[in-house]
Amino acid sequence: MNNERILILIFSGFGAGIAIRSFVNIGLPVVLFILVLAVFSFVFWFVRKNIIFISFFIFLSALSIGILRYQFKDMQNISSELKPYADSEVVVRGIVVDEPDERQNSTKLLLKAEEVFNWSEKKWISVPGDLILVNAPRYPEYKYGDKLKIEGRLKEPEAFPSTNPGQEGRVFDYPAYLAKDGIFLEIFYPDLEKEGEGGSSVKRSLFYLKNKYLESVSGVLPEPHASFLSGLTLGAKRSMPAELLDDFRKVGVIHIVVLSGYNVTIIAKAVASVFRSFLPWGASIFLGMSGIIAFAIIAGASATVVRASIMALLIYFAQATGQIYRVSIALFTAGFFMLLHNPKLLRFDASFQLSFVATLGLIYLAPKLEGLLNFIPVKFKNVREVLLATLSAQIAVTPIILHSMGTFSLSALPVNALILITVPFAMLFGFLSGVLGLVSQIMAFPFAWLAYVILSYDLKVVEVFSNLPFSELNISYFPFIAVVVVYAFLGWFVFFKQKNKWPGGN
Structure with a gap:
């Protein structure tokens, strides 16, 4: 058995243990029973040398460890002093x-x-x-x-x-x-x-720089443009009107103004596409990865920021090397250590769920769906790449969104296509205006004006589509079993469906 297969068994068993324990309160006797089965599997493997038995041993051992890790986390409560x-x-x-x-x-x-x-x-x-x-x-x-x-x-x-x-x-x-x-x-x-x-003096300094930048943005742009730009660049939604946030949710672009891996991976993909239009391929990848690291530092390097940035970096590595299998192992390794640190992320943290699943969608679904968009001319390659990234990530996260939020945006694809193509320029001009505004608002004005025009266009697109009838579909009940069935179908589509089924692509 190779190392990759062992890792897959460990990760899947550990994750399954956490998932089962998050829904069912499993007692210690059940865990001991699982461990006994694992021991018997090891004994049978030692006697028979059959790979199935050692696979059961690894999986069941990881399963019990996942259950115990969640159990230990669940024991935390209010201290006796308080x-x-x-x-x-x-x-x-x-x-x-x-x-x-x-x-x-x-x-x-x-x-x-x-x-x-x-x-x-x-x-x-x-x-x-x-x-x-x-x-x-x-x-x-x-x-x-x-x-x-x-x-x-x-x-x-x-x-x-x-x-x-x-x-x-x-x-x-x-x-x-x-x-x-x-x-x-x-x-x-x-x-x-x-x-x-x-x-921490380091965190104080990072947050100070971030707040000064946000104040500078507010000084060179009016509302809601300033709040929109703050969300785009750092995931900060300061004073963004609740009605506008609802419109963003309704048309399926809330991910561009909230801090999650969904945000970072989609926007990073759009930024890379724009870079590649006037820079060498290697330089665009390097600048994209450097931008993600800079984003993590400026945003304060919180747990959510670090998780989102790791997911985005893995996507970039996959695109740079084409080694999807190795990147997948790296992704699951990162997810394993995140859950080892905090097992409750798996069920109760939507940011982790969306980050992880959107990243899987961009790695596995995007190549499968590429042929669907070959009708778009080559000269609109950037638009095609943005649409492909949006479509693959949107399909990947839809079951989670339906289960947790009960909403499905019917206008998400066209709105993302219209907006994401402008996001890199809005981020670039907006970031420059915010940085230069720290020195002089006069120096920042040309870039602020360009950012204002682009942001006004984006906000107008959101306004128009959010006012359309049936722009959003509300589903009162989408059971967890339906989520499992949908992801099982997507797994079959990615790993077992015949290649070259779609005309012009894999």
Whole structure:
């Protein structure tokens, strides 16, 4: 048995164990039974030397490890020091450990608790770093590393009805969604007092540069163009109107203004296509990969950014070398270590799901669908490549979107084709205007004007298509078993369907 097959068995078994445990509460006796089967498989292999038995041994061992890893993660909960204060008024000291999530009228802060005030003993008690989600007013502004004292009502998160159109009867498991990141407590609009600063100096510097750039963009472009550009370049949707975000979702281009691998892989593909129109092939690939790394650094190198950037880099490597099989092993290796670090990503993190599946779509589906677009003339090669990337990624992620959100955009393909071809230029001119605006708004004006024209065109396309009847299809119920069936069919289409079925392509 070669090394690649062993890795595939390990990754598939580990992932299956996590997936099963995320839906079914499996006890230790079942895990022990699986391990016993694994031992028997090993014994039979030792006696018979049959590859089937050693395959079962590897798969079942990885399956049990995946179940145990999820079980260990699921044991995390509120610390014993803070548990007595849940659902009561508290005074807590802590530090903001992530970039604030700024919304139109509010801000979400992730606070790592350090001390809680004990009212009966009249003293501060140390706590082991519980994470608290603080829902605060939009102003005054706080930033990463701020040491805060907060006073308000501490409570455990609660599930709430879904607000997605057509899914009014479904309940969103908000506690499980937060628990994947180790958050088990939240507090709404407390009294806040800044007491100092701390945290990593490197992350503070990165976030400072990012915020200065976003302020510069806001200074050279009006709204909603500034927010749109912030979303394009760094995945930041500062003050972007909720109605506009809904329009982006409706026409299937929300991925260009949110931070996920779906965002990075689609846009990176579009950028590479434009680079190749006036640069040598190798130079376009190098610049594209360098741009992804620069994006990860400027965006703050958070876990979500790093995951998205890894997926995008793997796509570039696949295109540069043509070694799809080896890139697939690298992709599954990256996914394995991400799940080893946090197994709850598999079920409760849409960003991870979309990143991983969209990357698979671009690696495997794109070559299979290429022949469908041969009717587009060669002189419109960039348009064809953008359409191919959009189509393959859209097909790959649609089952997840239908299951989790219940929406399907009927206008996604034409809107992506009309917008993504302009995205590299909007990003280029917008980025230059933001950087030059740090020095002088006069220097930034020519590039800001070009960015404004392109962004206005993109926003107009979204407006026109979002107002069309039947631009979005709402599906009230798309069961998980349907997701499994669709992906089984896609797997058959990619790996078992006869080649050259489509005219003019594989």
